[in-house]
Amino acid sequence: MNGSADFIDRNVIGWGNRGWLDIIDFILEVCKNGSLKTHIMYKCNLNSKQVERYIQFLLRCRLLDEVKTVEDSKRQLYKTTDLGRKYTGRYKELAEIFN
Template sequence: MSERKNNRGKIEIMADVLTLSTVGIKKTHIMYKANLSYEQILYYLNELLGKGLLAQDVMEGSPVYRTTEKGREFLHYFSRMADLLKGYPEEQKVQLVAQ
């Protein structure tokens, strides 16, 4: 089994972007703070916008991204799941997620 100690998965990256966007933030700032490439930020913004988890507003002529109520609900459940998995050894986490 491959090790993923420091690699984030798709769900973790989505949660990071939504967390950063709770106050309204520009694309470039999300990209740098979430440590994503330009291609990755485009992908995740499109995914989150398409799922209704993120909204795009225009402030002072620039697009700004904000987490929607549905996005905050996602973050709530993500946080609960992360709390439940704390304390499990990494091998058990992989087995639990695979089930």
């Protein structure tokens, strides 16, 4: 993950009024049982460009996995990994501290 901080600075921060950590947590929650990109986009209130950037970032960080719905299909589910579940657990612990 060399340069991941640079990627975050350039491509994630500043994508709207919500904090990028909040958005990541929400995406990971939506994807716990698997979700299509369009479902992530609508449930997280992101546009297609934003959702693509977040998904690519989360895939590189191994917080999400791509799962084909059917072998020959281009449709893919995105599913939260064990590492992603760890992130959401810790994120909620921190949120409790600050609330």
